[in-house]
Amino acid sequence: MDYFVSDDQFNQLYPPAIAALASRHWTPIQIAKEAAAFLAVGQSPKILDIGSGVGKFCMVGAYFHPQAEFIGIEQRGSLTTIAQDLAKKLALKNTHFLTGNFTDINFHAYQHFYFYNAFYENIIDNDPIDQLIDHNPELFNLYNRKLYKALKPLPIGTRIATFHSSEHEMPSSYQVVGIGSHEDLKFWIKV
Numbered sequence: 001m002d003y004f005v006s007d008d009q010f011n012q013l014y015p016p017a018i019a020a021l022a023s024r025h026w027t028p029i030q031i032a033k034e035a036a037a038f039l040a041v042g043q044s045p046k047i048l049d050i051g052s053g054v055g056k057f058c059m060v061g062a063y064f065h066p067q068a069e070f071i072g073i074e075q076r077g078s079l080t081t082i083a084q085d086l087a088k089k090l091a092l093k094n095t096h097f098l099t100g101n102f103t104d105i106n107f108h109a110y111q112h113f114y115f116y117n118a119f120y121e122n123i124i125d126n127d128p129i130d131q132l133i134d135h136n137p138e139l140f141n142l143y144n145r146k147l148y149k150a151l152k153p154l155p156i157g158t159r160i161a162t163f164h165s166s167e168h169e170m171p172s173s174y175q176v177v178g179i180g181s182h183e184d185l186k187f188w189i190k191v
């Protein structure tokens with residue numbers, strides 16, 4: 001079966017409780033396809049998903065762009081495990097998932113980035129992924145500042161696709177060069 005044709009098909013690959021979170025927390029297939037097409041440029045690019053959840057963006061990217069490598073960093077180990085198991089089941093060799101905080105990642109090891117408003121959970125109360133992580137408005141500001149600092153020194157030409165971003169994390173050296181089919185999907189390039 002081609003799981004990549006629709007969100008309904010793809011989300012059924014996840015345990016029911018995880019699939020139930022999809023409309024709020026996991027990137028829709030169409031958005032992932034558009035973002036991945038923008039990011040998967042050049043020879044064998046390494047693309048980092050900052051807050052990769054259960055790996056939906058990375059798996060869509062890996063499926064449609066076999067020449068690129070999609071790596072996810074996710075703070076919740078249980079979600080990383082689900083992503084790793086699914087990547088194996090789908091025989092996707094060009095996607096990998098790490099557990100940890102994005103603040104510990106060396107951004108220079110990657111060429112391009114995807115960011116689906118990972119920090120928003122710190123400033124909203126409804127529909128959380130779980131109750132296991134400390135939610136704190138100060139973390140929202142701290143993570144935005146850390147991401148800003150990580151993005152700022154990257155080389156000219158670095159690409160980022162953001163979905164529902166507050167844009168606090170984007171240094172002014174990144175310019176919007178396009179908008180996706182959804183107005184909250186933005187394509188940025190460092191100039």
Ligand SMILES: C[S@@+](CC[C@H](N)C(=O)[O-])C[C@H]1O[C@@H](n2cnc3c(N)ncnc32)[C@H](O)[C@@H]1O
Pocket residue numbers: 024025026027049050051052053054055056057073074075076079100101102103116117118119129143
């Ligand atoms: C909106 S979900 C997006 C998931 C995935 N990128 C996708 O599009 O399907 C954001 C994810 O970021 C993770 N996250 C939030 N803050 C993080 C941090 N500081 N480091 C790593 N992951 C983080 C959350 O646990 C959550 O799984």
